[in-house]
Amino acid sequence: TDTYAVIGHPIEHSRSPDIHALFAAQTGQDMHYGRRSAPVDGFAASIQAFFAAGGAGLNVTLPFKQEAFERADTLSERAQRASAVNTLMARGDEIHGDNTDGAGLVADLVGRLGTDLAGARVLILGAGGAVRGVVPNLFAAGVARITIANRTRAKSQSVAESCLRMGSIAACGLDEAPFDADLVINAISAGLAGEMPALDDRVLTRARAVYDMIYADTATPFLRWARDRGVAGEDGFGMLVEQAAESFALWRGIRPDTRAVITALRGC
Numbered sequence: 001t002d003t004y005a006v007i008g009h010p011i012e013h014s015r016s017p018d019i020h021a022l023f024a025a026q027t028g029q030d031m032h033y034g035r036r037s038a039p040v041d042g043f044a045a046s047i048q049a050f051f052a053a054g055g056a057g058l059n060v061t062l063p064f065k066q067e068a069f070e071r072a073d074t075l076s077e078r079a080q081r082a083s084a085v086n087t088l089m090a091r092g093d094e095i096h097g098d099n100t101d102g103a104g105l106v107a108d109l110v111g112r113l114g115t116d117l118a119g120a121r122v123l124i125l126g127a128g129g130a131v132r133g134v135v136p137n138l139f140a141a142g143v144a145r146i147t148i149a150n151r152t153r154a155k156s157q158s159v160a161e162s163c164l165r166m167g168s169i170a171a172c173g174l175d176e177a178p179f180d181a182d183l184v185i186n187a188i189s190a191g192l193a194g195e196m197p198a199l200d201d202r203v204l205t206r207a208r209a210v211y212d213m214i215y216a217d218t219a220t221p222f223l224r225w226a227r228d229r230g231v232a233g234e235d236g237f238g239m240l241v242e243q244a245a246e247s248f249a250l251w252r253g254i255r256p257d258t259r260a261v262i263t264a265l266r267g268c
């Protein structure tokens with residue numbers, strides 16, 4: 001039985017083991033997928049121990065995606081572009097790093113929700129590791145312009161600068177976000193805990209939909225904020241399942257049916 005796990009801190013609430021268990025059952029794969037907690041300063045030792053013991057692959061979540069990028073022996077092109085890794089796999093004696101977040105977001109937005117990204121203007125709130133991972137895929141899906149608005153302006157500038165070759169991208173502070181976006185995507189992790197940072201309502205002026213990369217059992221603060229202003233949206237549970245499917249396909253060479261899993265775990 002090949003062994004996989006999701007590694008992060010904290011990790012207790014991760015839904016990844018449930019998702020991969022359903023994928024494995026659906027595709028008849030003989031594998032086990034668990035949770036692995038690493039101390040914040042013990043990520044490298046933890047992954048070394050996992051692979052030394054014969055582990056086959058890891059999903060990496062907060063706060064280790066950037067460190068996984070630094071620790072991997074080899075990197076896929078999309079992991080290099082993202083400067084972040086969410087999927088590790090044993091390749092001989094080496095640990096290979098990949099990033100499936102961007103593919104997961106676009107699969108959910110376009111494949112499941114039918115969002116038309118061709119020519120769209122997208123506003124992204126936040127500039128963390130998750131954002132670097134999704135920008136290339138959004139451009140590849142036909143997005144015309146991306147603006148990254150972040151509390152710390154220097155960070156949105158740094159993300160935008162590293163993505164300049166991919167398409168038309170701009171950076172600003174949260175209080176300078178433009179009012180003409182067709183789609184507003186939240187990647188501010190504070191949304192998880194409860195509070196939405198103050199945002200000008202006018203950023204929703206032209207928005208046809210919003211998407212929260214954060215997910216929760218009840219509507220996230222960002223989704224509630226948008227809904228109160230007449231704009232509907234989805235949270236990132238679909239993205240979570242889609243990025244998991246992409247990792248699963250890398251590891252096992254077989255693509256699971258994500259819709260069935262989203263329905264089973266969410267009942268929608």
Ligand code: ATR
Binds near residue numbers: 065126152187188197
């Ligand atoms: P991830 O890798 O998941 O994107 P991260 O790297 O920790 O997570 O990034 C978190 C993002 O949420 C950042 O854009 C952060 O803004 P700063 O760069 O200014 O820190 C944003 N964020 C977190 N708490 C916030 C808050 N209370 N108000 C506004 N933005 C917040």
